Each structure stands twice: as C-alpha cells, then as structure tokens.
Amino acid sequence: MVETRTLLDDCFLHDKERLRHHEALRILKERMSCIAGTQTVALHEAHGRTLAEGIIADRNIPQNDNSAVDGYAFRFSDHDAAGGFFRLEQRIAAGHPSEKTLGPWGAARIFTGAAMPPGADTIAMQEDCELHDQDGKAFVIVPTGLKAGANRRRAGEDVTKGTALLSPGKHLRPQDLAAIASTGKASVLVHEKLRIGIVSTGDEIRRPGSDLGSGNVYDSNHFLLRALSETMEAQIEDLGVLPDQADVIERTLQAASQRCDVLLTTGGASRGEEDHVLATLDKLGSRHMWQLAIKPGRPMMFGQIGSCVFLGLPGNPVAAMVCFVLYAKPVLSVLGGGPFLEPRRFQVPADFSVARKKPDRREFYRGILATDETGRTVARKFERDGSGLITGLREADGLIEIPEEATSVEHGSLVDFLPF
Ligand SMILES: Nc1nc2c(c(=O)[nH]1)N[C@H]1C(S)=C(S)[C@@H](COP(=O)(O)OP(=O)(O)OC[C@H]3O[C@@H](n4cnc5c(N)ncnc54)[C@H](O)[C@@H]3O)O[C@H]1N2
C-alpha cells in the first residue's frame, strides 16, 4: 500500500513550534551588550556616532538675559510714570554687553541676541516705537500694552546649569550636536565603529557590472545590507560573493570572524543541501536562534563564531530587509553602545483587506502611506507578497505588521505601521 503523506508544500505549516517574534527579541536583548571601544572625536565628526559619555550643561544656556527682537529695552515699572517717553541712553549690539545700569526713565537701543543692560526687563519692538529728538537729545516713545518682561529671553531658559542634556548611548543627530556645541564642548567621546563583514552567498549571484549568464541574479542584497549597516555607523568589510561550497564558506567565515565584530550573511539560511551557511555556523560556532514564526524572514539565524556575532539573513531581498530592520539593526545598535533600537510603530487605518491570514505567525507587508478621500493617512498594502520582489521594498514607506493571532485584516481596521 502506498503511504499518503501530508504535503509540506506550505513551508510555514509549523509556525506554532517556531520561535515567536517577541521571544526572538527577548533572546537578543538578553544576550547582547556593548562590545565597541571608545574614542574622542571632534564635534563636527560626531554626526551619527553613538555617544559614550553623558553631556551635562555646566552653565546656563543662554548665559545672559537677552533681547528676542531689535528694539528698545526699558524698565517696565517706569513706563506709566514716564508716559512712555524714555531717554535713549545706550546702544547695545549682540556680543557687546553693557555694564551700565539704566537711569530712571532711560531706555537702550538693543538688537536681537544682545544681553539686556542692568535695570532693563522689557523690550519694545522697533516697529512699535517712535524716535523723538528734543533739544538735541534722543528719546524713544514706547507704546502701552506691552506685558512686563515682553521680548526678553531669560538666562537659562533653554537649559539651566546642571541639566543632563544627553545620556551615553545616544545616536547623535544634528540637533544633538547643536545642543553639545551650545555647552561649549568641542569634542566628544563616542563608541568606535563596529567592523561588519558582509557576505553574499549563492552560485547564482553576480556582482553588478559583470555579465549575467542564464540562471544568474545580481547581488542586490550586498548593497541593501551595506547601506542599512552604514546607517549604524559601521566600518564595512566586503567579503564578496561566496559560492555554494562548504569548504570555501567555512574558510572565509572562520578567517573573517577573527577580524570582524559582526558577520552579516545573506542566503544559504534555509534547509537545502546547497545552503551551507547554517551548517558552517553550527560547525565553527554556536547557533542561538533559527527559524522564526514570521513572514517573510523565517530562516533568520543568530549565533556566534568565537566572539564574533553572527547574523545570518535569508537570501530573498524582502526577507533580508525585514530581518535587518527587526533584528539586525537593534543588535548592531546595542553592540555599538546604543539602545536596542526597535522600529517605531504607529497605528493607521488599513486601506486594504486580507481575507485569510495564517495564525501563529507575524506577517509584515510592504506598506505605502496614502491619503484617503477624507484626508486621513491610511496604509496601502503592496499587492504582491513575494519575498523576492524588490519592487515592493522600493515602493514602500515601511512595513505593516499583522500579529500572530490575526486571521484576517478588515478594511478600515487599525494596523501597526513601522516606517523605514
Ligand atoms: N524547501 C524549502 N524551501 C525554502 C524554505 C523552506 O522552508 N523549505 N524557505 C524559503 C524561505 S521562507 C526563504 S526566505 C528562502 C531563504 O533561503 P536562503 O536564505 O537559503 O537563500 P537562498 O536559497 O540562497 O536564496 C533565496 C532567494 O534569494 C535570492 N538571493 C540570494 N542571495 C541574493 C543576493 N545577494 N541578492 C539578490 N538575491 C539573492 C536567491 O537567488 C533565491 O532566489 O528559502 C525558501 N525556500
């Protein structure tokens, strides 16, 4: 009798037993810590780097009370008695503070950013004032209706002395550099860049610029992963395209693991006998995780060869990018001294529906943000699901995340959107 066998044609049949997304994150969080050293760099070289020291303001910012406008500074309590008629006594430009206290009913010509003279507390904008000359003396007529303290920027109103501005682990953005500069620091302690070796695998893979024979595919993943890694301030080592040969893969990964902090591979993560990356990781090091209950990206693997962290991403480009965003990026951030940088999520109404989704796995669709007829921001789904379709990645603004328990998506229901 011929035995019938249930087809495993749907390779996601066993998602119940697979490691779930949140468990994978827990394992990664538990096992990861900073491995990057530190170095001091000039502030202009610190953009995108990971801060390795805390930044505390050791002075008030701004340092002095100063004017927010070009105009006339006066003592508010003088206004009514003077009938708004002030003697012009001083002229104060930015960078040229005055030590002279305003006399009674006195005013100072003042410019934006200039320190307030002692005694003054309020500034009238020049457009609201009138100049008057009497017996060769200059006066300014200040209108009524201003509030005490108008147009004055207080010392320390941005930051008061002693405030902690930035903590270690911060990925420095342009506005963070502005904040550091405002404290007077010219250099900053940051973490060294991680050395990341990037490997493509597969006999069919060719580098752009070379001829494409029948059955060949250009190496998109190298450029995808390289650029994604560079957003994490990495020092990239291009380990090229390795053939589907166990001995070559073994030799290359073994040697690279001694030089690199992290190895990022793509392809060969699955179970086929031509998929040698998994076997090599098992042989040379240890595997901490493989096969996740997600789509795409299921064959993602994580382990180590010696002290080198190993991130084995699937060969399909969409799966490679999804795995990078979900797992590799937070890991690289932690290794480099930063936080576990999970993607941000916000909820948007779905401008699509899915009649049937398999339970027990988390799915990530390529999502496009659009505006519907009522002006609301909604998420559209790139209509095709294939994990090899770079077009979906190119058109997408981010990923739409559908949780394990969902079995369908209704049009108009709120879905999580993870912007790229
Ligand atoms: N029998 C099964 N087959 C497959 C399974 C499975 O469970 N059972 N899983 C599928 C899933 S899901 C994925 S994802 C892929 C992952 O496979 P690998 O990581 O082993 O990747 P490859 O087989 O080497 O390649 C898959 C696909 O991607 C193309 N590729 C590979 N590298 C690149 C590159 N650098 N640039 C552009 N494209 C690349 C490759 O040509 C293949 O088409 O396995 C499924 N199969």
Ligand code: MOO
């Ligand atoms: O996990 Mo694979 O990602 O779908 O093609």
